[in-house]
Amino acid sequence: MATIRRASRQDSQQVSDLLAKKFSFPSLAIAEKTFRNECAYQHYRIAEEHGRVVGLVSWKTEGLLSHGVAELCRLALDAAPADTEYVKEMLFDQVIAEADYFYKQRGFRLRKIFSMIHADNREIKEFFLNKGMQQEAILRNHYHNGTDELIFSLFFA
Numbered sequence: 001m002a003t004i005r006r007a008s009r010q011d012s013q014q015v016s017d018l019l020a021k022k023f024s025f026p027s028l029a030i031a032e033k034t035f036r037n038e039c040a041y042q043h044y045r046i047a048e049e050h051g052r053v054v055g056l057v058s059w060k061t062e063g064l065l066s067h068g069v070a071e072l073c074r075l076a077l078d079a080a081p082a083d084t085e086y087v088k089e090m091l092f093d094q095v096i097a098e099a100d101y102f103y104k105q106r107g108f109r110l111r112k113i114f115s116m117i118h119a120d121n122r123e124i125k126e127f128f129l130n131k132g133m134q135q136e137a138i139l140r141n142h143y144h145n146g147t148d149e150l151i152f153s154l155f156f157a
Contacts, residue, residue, distance in 0.1 A: 002054055002087050004094050007044035012036065014053040015046065022076035024144070042073055043102075045094055047087045054078050057091040059099055059113075068111030070099040075115070075124060088127055100156075112155050119148040128152040 007015055016032035025031040038044065038058060047055035055077040062069040072095050077084050100110045117124050119138065129135075133152040142149040 002047040002049045002083065002090060004045050004047050004090055007035075007039070007046045007056065009036070009039075011046060011053060015044070015056055018053055018056055018076050018078050019074070021078065023074070038073070043098065044074075045091065045098075047077075047091055049083075054083065055087040055091050057095055059095045061099075061102070062114075065103065065106055065108045068103060068109050070095075070103075070110060070113045072113055072115040085127075092127075092131060096154075110156055112153055114151055114153040116142075116149050116151050119150050125150065125152075 012032055012035060015035050016028055019025060019035060020028050020031040023031070025034065035044070042058040042060045044056065044058045046053050056074060057072065057076075058074040059070055059072050062071045072092075075088070075091060077087055077091075096110075096113065099113060103110045114136070115128065115133070116139070117128070119125075125135075129152075131154065133154045135150055136153045137151040139149040139151065141147065
């Protein structure tokens with residue numbers, strides 16, 4: 001059974017391996033540097049099973065706290081196929097609970113969470129739709145020529 005915890009610098013190698021596998025990093029060194037840099041302003045959580053990182057998620061606030069908007073920045077899984085949905089659910093639910101608590105502790109409320117994914121990422125697109133997220137936009141040729149990005153959002157009452 002996977003557990004979720006805050007990522008630390010000691011997780012750098014495993015997290016970087018997962019980032020390099022799941023995102024468009026040109027090298028493992030760049031994935032590691034990105035992880036270390038993003039830890040300064042994103043909340044990174046990892047799913048761990050038997051000492052091995054099987055998934056990760058990161059989020060950050062967007063705009064002013066009074067806006068109540070959070071971005072789910074990264075969601076990546078390296079779990080066995082049977083565990084993938086379970087780990088994905090755990091990580092997604094962790095972000096929502098943590099962001100909601102973060103905003104409440106500061107006297108605000110989480111109003112919206114959004115995420116940007118590659119348009120060809122069918123697995124995450126389907127997952128987001130099943131979680132009640134709606135596609136709000138298509139960003140044409142956003143990061144790479146010929147590759148669109150989709151923005152998904154979930155609003156809270």
